[in-house]
Amino acid sequence: MTTTLVPRWLLVPAALGTLFVGLPIVAMALSVDWSSFGSLVTTEASTDALLLSLRTAAVSTLLCLILGIPLAVVLARATGTAATLLRSLVLVPLVIPPVVGGIALLQAFGRRGLLGSTLDVLGLQVAFSTTAVVIAQTFVAMPFLVLSLEGALRTAGTRYEDVSATLGAGPTTTFRRVTIPLALPGLISGSILAFARCLGEFGATITFAGSLQGTTRTLPLEIYLQREGDPRAAVALSLVLVAVAVLVIGLTRARRDSLAGGAP
Amino acid sequence: MTSYAVRSRTSYAVRSRTAVVAAAVVAATAALVLAGCGTSSGTPEPLGTEGGSQPTEARTLTVFAAASLQKPFEQIGRAFEGSHPGVTVKFSFGGSSGLVAQLSEGAPADVLATANEQTMAKAVADDLVKGTPTPFASNTLQIVVPADNPARISSLADLTRSGTKVVLCAPAVPCGSASAAVEKAAGVDLTPVSEEQSVTDVLGKVRSGEADAGLVYVTDVAGAGDEVTGIDFPEAASAVNTYPIATLRDAADASLADEFVEAVTGTQGLETLADAGFTAP
Amino acid sequence: MTGEPHALHVDLTVDDRDVALDLTVGQGETVALLGPNGAGKSTVLGAVAGLLRPDRGSIRLGDRALFDAATRTWVPPHERRIALLAQDARLFPHLSALDNVAFGPRSQGTPRRDATTVATRWLEEVGMTAYARRRPRELSGGQAQKVAIARALATEPAVLLVDEPLSALDVESAPDVRDLLRRVTHDRTTLVVTHDVLDAALLADRVAVLHAGRVVEEGETSRVLSRPTSDFGARFAGLNLVRGVASDGDLRMPDGRLLHGIAETALDDGAPAAAVVAPSAVSVHLDTPHGSPRNSLNATVTDLEPHGQLVRVRTDLLSADITPPAVADLGLARGSRVVLSVKATEVHLHPA
Numbered sequence: 001m002t003t004t005l006v007p008r009w010l011l012v013p014a015a016l017g018t019l020f021v022g023l024p025i026v027a028m029a030l031s032v033d034w035s036s037f038g039s040l041v042t043t044e045a046s047t048d049a050l051l052l053s054l055r056t057a058a059v060s061t062l063l064c065l066i067l068g069i070p071l072a073v074v075l076a077r078a079t080g081t082a083a084t085l086l087r088s089l090v091l092v093p094l095v096i097p098p099v100v101g102g103i104a105l106l107q108a109f110g111r112r113g114l115l116g117s118t119l120d121v122l123g124l125q126v127a128f129s130t131t132a133v134v135i136a137q138t139f140v141a142m143p144f145l146v147l148s149l150e151g152a153l154r155t156a157g158t159r160y161e162d163v164s165a166t167l168g169a170g171p172t173t174t175f176r177r178v179t180i181p182l183a184l185p186g187l188i189s190g191s192i193l194a195f196a197r198c199l200g201e202f203g204a205t206i207t208f209a210g211s212l213q214g215t216t217r218t219l220p221l222e223i224y225l226q227r228e229g230d231p232r233a234a235v236a237l238s239l240v241l242v243a244v245a246v247l248v249i250g251l252t253r254a255r256r257d258s259l260a261g262g263a264p
Numbered sequence: 265m266t267s268y269a270v271r272s273r274t275s276y277a278v279r280s281r282t283a284v285v286a287a288a289v290v291a292a293t294a295a296l297v298l299a300g301c302g303t304s305s306g307t308p309e310p311l312g313t314e315g316g317s318q319p320t321e322a323r324t325l326t327v328f329a330a331a332s333l334q335k336p337f338e339q340i341g342r343a344f345e346g347s348h349p350g351v352t353v354k355f356s357f358g359g360s361s362g363l364v365a366q367l368s369e370g371a372p373a374d375v376l377a378t379a380n381e382q383t384m385a386k387a388v389a390d391d392l393v394k395g396t397p398t399p400f401a402s403n404t405l406q407i408v409v410p411a412d413n414p415a416r417i418s419s420l421a422d423l424t425r426s427g428t429k430v431v432l433c434a435p436a437v438p439c440g441s442a443s444a445a446v447e448k449a450a451g452v453d454l455t456p457v458s459e460e461q462s463v464t465d466v467l468g469k470v471r472s473g474e475a476d477a478g479l480v481y482v483t484d485v486a487g488a489g490d491e492v493t494g495i496d497f498p499e500a501a502s503a504v505n506t507y508p509i510a511t512l513r514d515a516a517d518a519s520l521a522d523e524f525v526e527a528v529t530g531t532q533g534l535e536t537l538a539d540a541g542f543t544a545p
Numbered sequence: 546m547t548g549e550p551h552a553l554h555v556d557l558t559v560d561d562r563d564v565a566l567d568l569t570v571g572q573g574e575t576v577a578l579l580g581p582n583g584a585g586k587s588t589v590l591g592a593v594a595g596l597l598r599p600d601r602g603s604i605r606l607g608d609r610a611l612f613d614a615a616t617r618t619w620v621p622p623h624e625r626r627i628a629l630l631a632q633d634a635r636l637f638p639h640l641s642a643l644d645n646v647a648f649g650p651r652s653q654g655t656p657r658r659d660a661t662t663v664a665t666r667w668l669e670e671v672g673m674t675a676y677a678r679r680r681p682r683e684l685s686g687g688q689a690q691k692v693a694i695a696r697a698l699a700t701e702p703a704v705l706l707v708d709e710p711l712s713a714l715d716v717e718s719a720p721d722v723r724d725l726l727r728r729v730t731h732d733r734t735t736l737v738v739t740h741d742v743l744d745a746a747l748l749a750d751r752v753a754v755l756h757a758g759r760v761v762e763e764g765e766t767s768r769v770l771s772r773p774t775s776d777f778g779a780r781f782a783g784l785n786l787v788r789g790v791a792s793d794g795d796l797r798m799p800d801g802r803l804l805h806g807i808a809e810t811a812l813d814d815g816a817p818a819a820a821v822v823a824p825s826a827v828s829v830h831l832d833t834p835h836g837s838p839r840n841s842l843n844a845t846v847t848d849l850e851p852h853g854q855l856v857r858v859r860t861d862l863l864s865a866d867i868t869p870p871a872v873a874d875l876g877l878a879r880g881s882r883v884v885l886s887v888k889a890t891e892v893h894l895h896p897a
Contacts, residue, residue: 112473127474128429128457159635165622166594166629168700169652174623177648181639210458210469211434217459225461228361229436 025242032239033232040236048214049222050240056130056218057198060137061145064194067138068145069187073179075146076153094143101139102207109135110208132209133216137198144193152186153179192252196245219244324352325520326372328363330379330438330507332403332463332483336540337377337528343536344527351520359462360384360438367392367512374515375524377507379403380438384508394518397508399545400529401537403481404504405442406494408470413493415476420497423477424452431466431475434459439466442503443479449502467492481505483541506545550607551703551734555593557602557612562588564758568736570704572607575735577745577766579781580755586738588758590706593736594629595622606703623652628702632709634689636681642692643668643677649700667695671725687718691725698729705730707737711744723747742781746770754778772809772821772895785822785863788897796820796894805839806892819897826891827865829858830884831875839889846881860885 033040040046075087093101107113109126119126126132160182164174180187202220209216211225219241226234325344329337334357341353356363360378364387367373376393377400378384384397409417415428423430432454433440440459447454457475460466466478471491485494509528511521527533534544549572558565564585570576578586591597593604595611603613606627611620628649636645647664651657668674671691681689690710697705710726711719727748730737737748745752745766752769754762754777762775773779779786789798791812796804796819804820812818828834833841844860851857855866858877863885877883 106472106474110472110474159631160637162594162596162622163629163631163635163637164648164652165596166625166627166706167649167652167696168623168626169648170623173652177652178637182637184639206461206465207468210431210474211460211465212456212458221461225434225436227365228359228434228461231365 028235028238028242032235036232037236040230040233041240043233045213045217045222046233046237046240049217049219049237050244052130052133052214052217053199053219053241054244056133056137057195060134060141060198061191061195063134063138064142064145064198065187065191068142068190068194069149069180071142072146072149072153073175076150077158090146091143093140094147098140098201098203098205099207102136102204105132105136105139105204105208128210128212128216130215133205133218136204136208137201140201140204141194141197144197145187145190148190148193149183149186152183152190155186156182188252192249195248199241199245199248322350322352323517323520324354325374325517325524326354326356327375327377327524328356328358328367328371328373329375329377330360330363331357332379332481333357333377333507335487336536336542339536340528340533343532344524347527348520348523353524361386361436364390364392372514372516373512374517374521375509376512377509377528378438379507380441380505381508382441383438384510387510392512392514393510394513394515395511397510398525398529399506399508400533401507401542402504402545403483403507403542404500405439405446405479405497406482406485406500407477407497408467408480408485408488408492408494409477410470410473411491411493414473417477417495419495420446420450420452420499423454428477429457429475430454431458431460431469431478432456433463433466433479434461437462438505439463439480442481442505445503446479446499450499452499481541486541507542550609552607553593553704553734553736554603554605555589557589557592557599557604559585559588559592559597559758560600562758564588566753566755566758566760568753568760568763570734570736572734573732574751575730575733575737575749577749577752578736578738578755579740579742579745579752580738580777581740584755585758586740586755587708589755590629590708590736590738593704594627594706595620595625596629626700626703627706628697628700628704629706630690630693630697630708630710632713634681634686634693636684636689636692636696638681640681641677642673642679642681642684645681645692646696646699649696653700663699664695667699668692670698670729671695685718686714687722690714690718690722694722694725694729703734705733705735707735707748709739709741710737711741712739742770742783745781752778754781772893774819774895774897779821783824785820785824785827787820787822787863789818789820791816791818791894791896794894796892802842804842804892805889806894807890808894810895812894812896817897818894821893821895822863822887822891824852824857824864824866825855827863827885827887829865829867829871829875829877830886833884834886840885840887840892842885844883844885846877846879846883848879849877858883863887 071090075083075090108115109119110116111127126135160178161174164178169177200220201218202224205216205218206221211217211221219237223234223237223241226237327337337355341355344353345351360380360383363376363378364383367376367387368390376387387393388397407417407420407423417423422428432443435441435444458469460469463480463484466480467484467488469475470478471488482494485492509525511518511525515521551572553570556567562585566589568576578589580586588597592599598619599612599614601614603615604611610616610618611625612618637648640648643661643664646667647660650660650663655663665677668677671694673688673691673695676684676688676692684692707726711723714722723744730748737744739745749766751764752766753760754769754775756777762769762773762778769778770782773782773784773786776786787796787798787804789796789804791814792803793814794808794812796806798804806820842862844862846858846860848859849856849872852866856869856872858865858867858872860883865885
């Protein structure tokens with residue numbers, strides 16, 4: 001128990017806040033038809049959707065890392081108007097509705113989009129493919145990774161990187177052995193956020209990628225569809241999605257805590 | 265004596281704290297309710313009087329209707345308001361299954377019009393409907409293609425050509441079950457690249473050119489503008505969709521609701537529906 | 546060109562920090578850059594290490610240009626072979642002490658096994674073998690600084706830059722680390738910046754006094770600390786410096802009074818000269834003392850401050866170090882009129 005004093009009246013809105021977030025989840029759990037829960041969540045459509053969601057979210061998170069880490073480093077170390085503009089641009093997917101993101105992606109990568117004919121020539125058909133799902137997820141999730149990592153990099157500063165350089169380490173070695181290890185906590189929490197965002201992605205996916213079982217219909221799309229067909233299945237699947245999200249966050253957090261225990 | 269005073273003060277303190285919590289809960293709830301007020305349809309205030317409407321009284325009629333009915337129903341609603349002074353007609357358009365689900369959860373409404381008979385049957389089974397639903401319109405499927413028809417589609421069989429990107433409604437939604445019925449009757453097996461949530465999503469994919477063709481209702485194509493073209497196909501006759509309408513059991517003003525149903529199924533209502541592409545049931 | 550491949554020649558200007566200096570550190574020599582905080586010392590080190598780019602001038606290591614504004618030469622820090630020891634140890638928090646020391650050799654391509662051997666040897670050299678597996682947060686400030694020294698030296702640098710290495714340490718561990726620095730900087734080209742005259746006295750062969758970004762005095766450590774020619778040099782050395790003109794073997798001060806002393810070299814009459822007097826050689830009286838030493842000078846007390854076991858009495862003329870009981874006996878306060886006396890043999894005159 002910490003001894004830090006919290007004003008007692010704060011507990012009231014805090015409790016209300018907890019209720020506000022917790023109540024819908026509890027209510028959903030209560031409304032699940034537990035006798036048929038097993039059969040509802042193990043239908044082919046449900047397992048296909050769950051596996052597709054996990055697979056695409058994993059690939060998208062990886063893509064976020066590959067593209068987002070360099071972007072975060074550049075943003076954290078750059079100054080000036082160009083950097084400010086770049087930062088605003090990178091954060092756009094965070095503030096626009098996902099459906100708008102999906103429309104924008106269509107204009108860029110769609111069949112009749114800016115790069116559509118180029119991709120066509122290369123034999124790449126993005127529309128209605130799992131690739132489109134990954135593109136949509138990466139688009140909406142990357143700002144979470146970039147923001148979180150950029151913050152960590154700024155906090156860490158360049159002091160250790162300077163030391164590394166005077167010890168004879170080139171920029172790449174410094175990046176690999178100093179910059180990244182020191183920003184690891186931020187990188188991990190950013191990855192969790194990005195993965196969770198990928199898992200929950202709906203609007204951009206349905207607009208840009210379509211909805212076909214096993215190919216583009218991720219768990220959120222399946223849940224939305226089941227609302228029309230079988231609302232009980234929608235509730236059951238929603239609970240599965242919540243459980244998966246909580247599990248992922250819990251596991252990575254535990255892992256991060258053990259890392260934090262090893263290095264401050 | 266002293267101990268009594270102390271106890272009294274304590275209990276006062278406890279009570280006052282509880283009161284603060286209660287006040288906060290009430291305030292928060294009130295804020296939510298107020299925020300919701302702007303969008304939720306108000307319950308009709310007075311109960312309908314026996315033997316007809318009183319034109320001077322302000323009343324509200326709430327109609328839940330399938331999304332495809334939006335344009336003609338809004339027109340009918342305006343006409344209804346014109347002939348019934350003091351009456352305001354509020355619509356909630358959406359997917360038929362979703363509307364029925366809302367009603368089951370207790371959403372207040374007076375009239376329900378669905379895009380097919382199965383969904384209405386569900387409402388009847390849930391004991392939401394007063395009396396027997398009346399079929400008032402029907403709708404058939406049409407092939408929808410981008411205006412420039414890049415895949416040169418002219419028949420249902422063309423949709424089976426390999427490389428043709430076809431988008432359908434998912435079987436769980438009414439336009440999807442109609443599509444499935446057409447496929448079955450025509451003996452073709454379509455392999456869609458996507459099974460969309462709603463007609464709007466199918467239209468969106470065709471309009472943007474992502475898909476070469478889709479199956480939607482005639483009325484949807486009629487309302488979609490110049491960017492898409494509708495192509496009739498004979499097999500559509502095997503899946504004519506009938507729209508039923510009914511007054512709801514919990515209608516606050518059943519007689520007014522009945523009058524609206526009559527307005528829809530009457531000559532003028534049917535004319536309006538025909539203008540939007542619907543055919544008679 | 547110079548025949549000293551590890552001699553450091555610095556001639557640089559950094560406009561936005563208002564630093565402009567010209568300094569040479571000979572091969573194997575240790576030079577202390579002495580100056581108060583904000584004098585631009587760290588700017589100089591940053592420029593030499595390659596962490597900031599001067600506006601003009603050049604930096605050379607032997608014949609090799611590390612920076613030359615004229616030819617637009619710029620060698621990045623990791624290719625300079627110049628190690629920097631900072632005020633705080635700045636050990637990489639995610640690496641053990643051993644891996645911190647092995648970092649430099651590994652970065653330069655030494656295989657892991659060999660790098661570990663080198664690191665082990667350097668940890669032994671600084672007496673930190675027992676702490677090889679410790680993480681930096683498990684080390685005290687002094688221990689961390691020793692590991693940092695080992696880490697810097699394990700890269701076999703041509704030049705060692707040292708930035709106030711003891712300022713962050715407590716009084717117990719500072720002497721230990723200072724001894725170690727003294728040992729490892731011997732025969733190594735080293736530039737130390739410090740505001741602590743003790744660091745300079747113990748580590749440096751030569752001292753350069755920096756004020757407002759300019760070198761105001763430079764010379765052998767013992768000479769600068771005993772016979773400073775600049776006010777700032779004198780202030781660091783803790784000595785009184787009085788300027789005037791030579792007059793018949795004595796010093797005539799600007800107010801016309803004479804200060805009798807001993808000239809170490811012959812002084813030309815009328816030439817600018819300066820007198821250096823240790824505060825401990827000055828005594829304070831309320832009236833002109835009997836026995837009359839050669840120098841008895843009226844002065845006004847401007848300040849009193851503790852100085853070790855003594856009290857430093859600052860006046861408008863000379864400072865004097867006297868005991869606290871003496872201050873009490875004399876009833877000194879700011880503004881007290883006093884007579885300062887100092888033996889002529891304690892007044893060292895030299896040309897200024």
